[in-house]
Amino acid sequence: MxxxxxxxxxxxxxxxxxxxxxxxxxxxxxxxxxxxxxxxxxxxxxxxxxxxxxxxxxxxxxxxxxxxxxxxxxxxxxxxxxxxxxxxxxxxxxxxxxxxxxxxxxxxxxxxxxxxxxxxxxxxxxxxxxxxxxxxxxxxxxxxxxxxxxxxxxxxxxxxxxxxxxxxxxxxxxxxxxxxxxxxxxxxxxxxxxxxxxxxxxxxxxxxxxxHKNLDNNIALLKLFPGMSSGLIKSVLSTPNLKAVIIETFGSGNCTTESWFINLLKEAIKKGIHIINVTQCAGGSVMMGHYETSSELKKIGVISGKDITSEAAICKLMYLLGQNISAKTFKTIYETPLRGELS
Known part of the structure; x- marks a missing residue:
């Protein structure tokens, strides 16, 4: 050539x-x-x-x-x-x-x-x-x-x-x-x-x-909708070998304030399961704490997906889980732009 x-x-x-x-x-x-x-x-x-x-x-x-x-x-x-x-x-x-x-x-x-x-x-x-x-x-x-x-x-x-x-x-x-x-x-x-x-x-x-060739697909994607049952959430969070869940929330990262929902996520995070908040909207960004309906998510340690797409959120999650990053730094790294995927 x-x-x-x-x-x-x-x-x-x-x-x-x-x-x-x-x-x-x-x-x-x-x-x-x-x-x-x-x-x-x-x-x-x-x-x-x-x-x-x-x-x-x-x-x-x-x-x-x-x-x-x-x-x-x-x-x-x-x-x-x-x-x-x-x-x-x-x-x-x-x-x-x-x-x-x-x-x-x-x-x-x-x-x-x-x-x-x-x-x-x-x-x-x-x-x-x-x-x-x-x-x-x-x-x-x-x-x-x-x-x-x-x-x-x-x-x-x-x-x-x-x-x-x-x-x-x-x-x-x-x-x-x-x-x-x-x-x-x-x-x-x-x-x-x-x-x-x-x-x-x-x-x-x-x-x-x-x-990087080590990708971990022990993850789940959960799209929230009005009337979602606790049984469905429990079922997803009890998946064997589950390491992380992406939740597609409403608007700028909002969800129900029902105590059962927040408590289920809180328990999962305590078990070491990473929870990532991504908006269902085509455009815009997650801003946890901007409204009361997302303040609890921020308090319990949910990771903000900011303005990432669901597709990129999934792939970034598989990639980072494959890097064996410590639980202490995982949230910080996920919320940091690595390849221009976040603003």
């Missing part, structure tokens, strides 16, 4: 973007990424060298789990010195989870890792796959003084580049499938590709890439 052009590695995990329609039968079949340049000649216009690698058995993103996250991280780790940027092709349904997870797993990342996918297969007449793929590669190959311009895990979809751990999927039908409610887009693709440099993550470039 040429040393004058950026070298970009495409990692195909599965998903709609990797499907192509058989026009005789109408059936969808897997796309052969080894013939990518033949099938999408526009890629020849990009000023970079492109190589591809694929999961041995590509998966539907609904089957994504931490084992596959480790596989993606290892592919990046193995090829890190050879390539200037990485594009991960992934099904859209769980893309925000995977991209958030990789942001925590890849500490001191100094190169772009851009997740993308599509709503329609790459061979469909009205597909969004080609634009998402071409622009993601272009973004991954952006350089400043022969160094990658972007140094974080991102998600590109429908003309916008987002910080990965700030995204959530908002629509199952529209091409504009993702949003980042609490952080501005990193770049926007129009006639020109406009990068908002002020919003880019600034890693410590003096440290080498460190890949």
């Amino acid at each position: 040429s040393k004058t052009k950026p070298n970009i590695l495409l990692i195909y995990t599965g998903g709609t973007i990797g499907m192509i329609k058989d026009f005789e039968t109408g059936a969808l079949r897997a796309f052969d990424f080894k013939t990518l340049l033949e099938k999408i000649p526009e890629l020849h216009l990009l000023d970079c060298n492109i190589d591809t690698v694929s999961f041995n058995e590509p998966i539907d993103s609904s089957n994504m789990n931490p084992i596959y996250w480790v596989q993606i991280a290892e592919l990046i780790e193995t090829n890190y010195e050879q390539f200037d940027g990485f594009v991960v092709l992934h099904g859209s349904d769980t893309m925000s989870y995977s991209a958030s997870a990789l942001s925590f797993m890849l500490e001191n990342l100094a190169k772009p890792v851009v997740f993308t996918g599509s709503q329609l297969p790459i061979g469909d007449l009205r597909t969004d796959a080609k634009e998402n793929l071409i622009t993601s590669i272009q973004i991954a190959s952006l350089q400043n003084k022969n160094k990658p311009l972007i140094k974080e895990v991102c998600l590109y979809f429908e003309y916008k580049l987002f910080r990965a751990n700030r995204t959530t999927k908002i629509n199952a039908e529209h091409f504009e499938a993702f949003a980042s409610y609490n952080y501005p887009e990193l770049a926007e693709s129009g006639v020109h590709l406009k990068v908002n440099s002020d919003y880019l993550f600034k890693p410590n470039l003096k440290k080498k890439l460190k890949v």
Whole structure:
């Protein structure tokens, strides 16, 4: 591969973007990424060298789990010195989870890792796959003084580049499938590709890439609703080997003030189970103590998720539990932004 052009590695995990329609039968079949340049000649216009690698058995993103996250991280780790940027092709349904997870797993990342996918297969007449793929590669190959311009895990979809751990999927039908409610887009693709440099993550470039592969999924996600029973809460909190629970609360972190609810959380915290407060709202932040209905949570030691997304909250929790952090410092570290996931 040429040393004058950026070298970009495409990692195909599965998903709609990797499907192509058989026009005789109408059936969808897997796309052969080894013939990518033949099938999408526009890629020849990009000023970079492109190589591809694929999961041995590509998966539907609904089957994504931490084992596959480790596989993606290892592919990046193995090829890190050879390539200037990485594009991960992934099904859209769980893309925000995977991209958030990789942001925590890849500490001191100094190169772009851009997740993308599509709503329609790459061979469909009205597909969004080609634009998402071409622009993601272009973004991954952006350089400043022969160094990658972007140094974080991102998600590109429908003309916008987002910080990965700030995204959530908002629509199952529209091409504009993702949003980042609490952080501005990193770049926007129009006639020109406009990068908002002020919003880019600034890693410590003096440290080498460190890949974290120990993820602990002994957690639960509990969405509060009016009329929730104590039996349901007890059932969740009595789950064997449970280490942490994320509760999706109302508004700015509010919940019922019923004593049974607060007491159940208090007992769980005493047992060493971490309780994280994340808002159900698409935008905004948890502000415990701002209203009386969240003051008790603050008193008993519930951790504030601030303006983190539920997807990033889950992935950050798996990552931190895998680091064997002491109970005394866990709350402080969780409430501290590690990869730009919190304001």
